[in-house]
Amino acid sequence: MSERLLRPIRSFVRREGRLTDGQQRALDTLYPLHGVDWQGGLLALDELFDRAAPLVLDIGFGDGEALATMAPAHPERNYLGVEVYRAGTGQLLRHIEHEGIDNLKVMLADAAELLREGIPSGSLAGLQLFFPDPWPKKRHHKRRMVQPAWLSLVADRLKPGGFLHMATDWEEYAQWMLELTEAEPLFENPHGGFAPDAGDRPQTRFERRGLRKGHGVFDLMLQRI
Ligand SMILES: C[S@@+](CC[C@H](N)C(=O)[O-])C[C@H]1O[C@@H](n2cnc3c(N)ncnc32)[C@H](O)[C@@H]1O
Numbered sequence: 001m002s003e004r005l006l007r008p009i010r011s012f013v014r015r016e017g018r019l020t021d022g023q024q025r026a027l028d029t030l031y032p033l034h035g036v037d038w039q040g041g042l043l044a045l046d047e048l049f050d051r052a053a054p055l056v057l058d059i060g061f062g063d064g065e066a067l068a069t070m071a072p073a074h075p076e077r078n079y080l081g082v083e084v085y086r087a088g089t090g091q092l093l094r095h096i097e098h099e100g101i102d103n104l105k106v107m108l109a110d111a112a113e114l115l116r117e118g119i120p121s122g123s124l125a126g127l128q129l130f131f132p133d134p135w136p137k138k139r140h141h142k143r144r145m146v147q148p149a150w151l152s153l154v155a156d157r158l159k160p161g162g163f164l165h166m167a168t169d170w171e172e173y174a175q176w177m178l179e180l181t182e183a184e185p186l187f188e189n190p191h192g193g194f195a196p197d198a199g200d201r202p203q204t205r206f207e208r209r210g211l212r213k214g215h216g217v218f219d220l221m222l223q224r225i
Contacts, residue, residue, distance in 0.1 A: 011112060011133060011145045012084050023090040030093035036080065036107040043118045048105055053078045054125030057157075059111040059145065060132055064092025066204040071104035073200065077125065079104045082111040112145065119157045126163040127154055131206035134170035146177050148184070155186035158224040167201060167219045169210025174218035187222040195219040 019027070036048060045055055054077050061067040061081040071079045081104065083089050089108050096104055107114065135143045146166065154164055164187065168174050174194065181187050198219050207217060 008112075009142050010110065011135075011143050012110075014084065016086060019087055019090070023087050026090035026093050027086060030090075030097050031106075031108075034093055034096045034105055035089075036105050038107055038109050038114065038118055040117060042120055043114075045120065045123055048080065049078045049103065051078075053103065055080060055123065056126040056128060057082065057111075057115075057119070057124055059115075059127065059129045061088065061092060061106075062131075063088045063205055064095055064106075066130065066202045067104065068092060068095035068099065068101065069202040070200065071101050072099070073202075075103060077103060080107060081105070082107045082109055082114055084108065084110060112150070115150075115153055115157060121156050122159050124158050124162055126165065127158065128165045128201070130165075130167045130201065130204050131169060131210070132166075132173075134168060134173045136170065136172070141176075144173065144176070146173075146180060148180055151180055151184045151187070155184060155224055160224055162224040164222045164224070165199065165201065165219070167198065167204075167207070167217065169207060169213075169215035169217050171216060171218065174220070177218075177220055181220060181222055186225050188225050189220070189222050191221060195221045 046052060056077050056079050058067050058079060058081040061083050064081065067079065067081050081092060086108060089106055092106050095101065129145060132145045135141060166177055168177065178193065181189065199221060210217065
């Protein structure tokens with residue numbers, strides 16, 4: 001089989017150019033302190049933090065501003081943020097360092113791979129996916145993070161009673177998410193449809209961008225049966 005056919009479908013395209021010296025320095029000095037080096041294989045999640053607490057995985061935190069607000073607001077949880085965008089990862093590392101956030105770690109990795117290979121079954125208290133790339137063109141829908149197989153995987157990685165919180169400003173993707181979650185028998189939707197508000201989710205950078213363009217905001221909050 002040709003290499004092209006073997007290449008996995010990714011939810012992102014790496015467009016990032018060179019980092020500035022400051023961004024590179026933040027990664028070099030702060031990643032060893034607050035980052036998680038994942039070389040493949042199952043992660044020992046209970047060794048990531050100094051203390052045991054329910055773990056929430058945040059996929060695609062962007063510039064990390066919302067996650068840096070959320071983690072200190074929930075001192076009873078540990079958070080692991082995973083991103084492929086190095087400049088944003090550098091920014092979140094700086095928040096963690098300067099604000100002394102001790103319940104948040106970051107990882108530079110493909111979250112789809114991490115979920116498949118690194119996160120043990122039944123180990124997460126929650127998973128949040130805020131404003132994932134909507135891939136609006138039909139021929140790109142296969143790149144969307146939310147797919148039936150991804151939802152089954154998330155259901156497997158969550159503990160019973162764990163939560164999945166997703167948000168998007170792209171209405172058609174919101175409907176897609178809603179329909180796919182309705183088809184996944186391991187999720188229960190206490191709201192029946194979209195949630196009435198954002199719950200404990202702070203406003204994110206991409207949310208603000210969507211609002212400026214006149215988009216609506218759709219939150220879906222599901223519970224693992
Ligand atoms: C539209 S942005 C939203 C960022 C942030 N959640 C917000 O609301 O401001 C989507 C982010 O997901 C990240 N992303 C996309 N696919 C990813 C993957 N497979 N693993 C990790 N991050 C991913 C992108 O790099 C990007 O920063």
